[in-house]
Amino acid sequence: MVQDFALAKLFPGLNPINHMTSRQLARICTTTAKNAGINKKVSMHTLRHSFATHLLEAHFDIRVIQVLLGHAKLGTTALYAQVATNLLREVISPLDALENKDKTKNKDKS
Numbered sequence: 704m705v706q707d708f709a710l711a712k713l714f715p716g717l718n719p720i721n722h723m724t725s726r727q728l729a730r731i732c733t734t735t736a737k738n739a740g741i742n743k744k745v746s747m748h749t750l751r752h753s754f755a756t757h758l759l760e761a762h763f764d765i766r767v768i769q770v771l772l773g774h775a776k777l778g779t780t781a782l783y784a785q786v787a788t789n790l791l792r793e794v795i796s797p798l799d800a801l802e803n804k805d806k807t808k809n810k811d812k813s
Contacts, residue, residue: 755783
């Protein structure tokens, strides 16, 4: 069973023994974006980057994303966190949380 997994291809070619080349995937990606009416440059790296960013914004653990992307170092994966600005905007400082709690208490006393 482990051997079957080792031989499995994420993108099998016309001949199942061979996988698609990176060039074939790049062509498919470009053509698909063009057919979808996307005028910006789209590449396989764009898809990979978008995948990681969406996972971060969906609150997946960064270590899980690290494994999925095959990064050896967490620092490499952490670069994606710099782009996930929506996620960063949602972060509430513990000090802000205390301040909001104090405002609520004062409002209740009035």
